[in-house]
Amino acid sequence: APVADTGLSGGAKAPRGFVALSDVAPTILQEIRYTTPHNFVGEPIDGYRQPMCVVTRPTAEALKRAQRGLLRKGYSLKVYDCYRPQRAVDHFVRWAEDVADERMKAEFYPQVDKGRLFEDGYIAEKSGHSRGSTVDLTLVKLPAKPTRPYVPGEPLKPCYAPHDQRFPDNSVDMGTGFDCFDTLSHTDDARITGAQRAHRDLLRSALAAEGFTNLPEEWWHFTHKPELFPDTYFDFPVERRSLPGGHHH
Numbered sequence: 001a002p003v004a005d006t007g008l009s010g011g012a013k014a015p016r017g018f019v020a021l022s023d024v025a026p027t028i029l030q031e032i033r034y035t036t037p038h039n040f041v042g043e044p045i046d047g048y049r050q051p052m053c054v055v056t057r058p059t060a061e062a063l064k065r066a067q068r069g070l071l072r073k074g075y076s077l078k079v080y081d082c083y084r085p086q087r088a089v090d091h092f093v094r095w096a097e098d099v100a101d102e103r104m105k106a107e108f109y110p111q112v113d114k115g116r117l118f119e120d121g122y123i124a125e126k127s128g129h130s131r132g133s134t135v136d137l138t139l140v141k142l143p144a145k146p147t148r149p150y151v152p153g154e155p156l157k158p159c160y161a162p163h164d165q166r167f168p169d170n171s172v173d174m175g176t177g178f179d180c181f182d183t184l185s186h187t188d189d190a191r192i193t194g195a196q197r198a199h200r201d202l203l204r205s206a207l208a209a210e211g212f213t214n215l216p217e218e219w220w221h222f223t224h225k226p227e228l229f230p231d232t233y234f235d236f237p238v239e240r241r242s243l244p245g246g247h248h249h
């Protein structure tokens with residue numbers, strides 16, 4: 001049942017109810033982008049101390065059920081972001097205020113003014129991710145191909161370029177890359193047809209069957225309903241020791 005709590009929780013530890021996704025659904029692939037410089041800011045984001053997916057237990061269990069059905073079809077889920085501390089969102093806001101910093105524009109928002117990213121719905125100042133039941137994810141066709149790391153300073157390709165010309169990702173072709181802030185990422189954009197449309201619809205239907213709703217601006221962003229913590233914006237860091245029982249000696 002939802003927990004009656006409001007506002008920002010400044011606690012350094014997660015309450016009971018948060019888990020490591022890998023403990024519940026170990027076959028779900030993880031590529032946690034905000035731990036790395038390969039994201040729209042271009043540097044690791046505050047509060048991401050370990051590359052791991054932390055979510056509420058009902059969300060993890062629902063992802064596990066979706067994964068079971070997808071594996072039978074030859075696909076795996078891959079998460080890019082899960083629980084997001086408020087300090088990470090604050091980092092996004094500070095970055096947005098520095099209009100001169102466009103180091104990642106050529107990949108992540110070539111056609112959108114960075115001053116419009118919040119009003120256009122691509123980034124939120126209070127994000128559902130901080131409530132622990134929202135995830136950013138894609139599909140990978142199995143067997144998963146290896147990936148290579150992004151090298152800071154490497155030439156950037158637009159995230160809506162043809163799949164084989166974008167930054168290499170072992171995901172299926174969704175028409176754009178993750179965190180591609182562009183109307184082409186709108187889930188129902190009419191320019192998305194054929195295999196790209198089939199992939200978006202497969203991801204959305206597999207997750208909808210387990211209680212997830214999609215954000216219309218972003219094919220990769222889903223919230224599990226009902227939310228365990230519908231009103232609380234957490235700020236504990238993403239690391240194993242934040243979790244209940246996660247501080248082993």
Ligand SMILES: C[C@@H](N)C(=O)N[C@H](C)C(=O)O
Pocket residue numbers: 081121122123124125126127128129136179221
């Ligand atoms: C920043 C992007 N990955 C995202 O999650 N956007 C939504 C709107 C959010 O910030 O909650």
Ligand SMILES: [Zn+2]
Pocket residue numbers: 081129134135136220221222
């Ligand atoms: Zn998201």
